[in-house]
Amino acid sequence: MASPGSSGTTRTNPFAGPDPVIIRDLTILGRVPVILDHLTSTYYAWKTYFSLVFREYNLRDHIDGSVDSRFMEDDEEWMTIDATLIRWFYTTISKDLFQTVVSAENDAHAVWTKLNGLFTDNALQRKVFFHSEFFGCQQHDSSVDDYWMRLKKLVDELCDLGEKVSDELLLSNLIAG
Structure with missing residues (x-):
C-alpha cells in the first residue's frame, strides 16, 4: 500500500x-x-x-x-x-x-x-422549462461568448433529457437573440 x-x-x-x-x-x-x-x-x-x-x-x-x-x-x-x-x-x-x-x-x-x-425524474417539466429558457434567451448586455455559453448549457441540459437540438437551431437562436 x-x-x-x-x-x-x-x-x-x-x-x-x-x-x-x-x-x-x-x-x-x-x-x-x-x-x-x-x-x-x-x-x-x-x-x-x-x-x-x-x-x-x-x-x-x-x-x-x-x-x-x-x-x-x-x-x-x-x-x-x-x-x-x-x-x-x-x-x-x-x-x-x-x-x-x-x-x-x-x-x-x-x-x-x-x-x-x-x-x-421530472423530465417533462424540465424539458418544458429548458425549451422555454432556450427559445426565450436574449443576449442583452452580455458578450457573445457569454450568450453562446448560456445557450450551449441549455442545449446540453436538453440533450441530457433526451432532446436533440440541431446545430442549425442553435445557430438560429444565437442569431435571433
Missing part, C-alpha cells in the same frame, strides 16, 4: 480496486470544477466531469449499483473509497441540494442516484 506522501504504489494484486489513498487525496474541485445547483444549468457538466473521474479511477462500481455496499462493509478499502465519493458529491453541490440528499445511511450509489433523480 502506498503511503500518503509517496507517488508510487506497492500494490501487486492485479484484481485490487483503486488505491484508497490516491482517491482520498484527490482534489475533486480540480476534476469537477462546477457546483451542482437547481438554479443554474450545471447538471450536464457536473455529471460529465464525474463520469470521467469514475472512468479514470475505476470507480464505477460504487455508483452504478453493480455492488451492494451492504456486502462490502467488511472491506475497509472499499468503504473508504465509498465515503470519499460521498464527500466529493457533498462538496460539489449547493447547500440546498445538500439538505435535500444528505443522510447518514447512504452509500455513494444512493447519493448519486438521488442527485441524478432530482434532475431527470
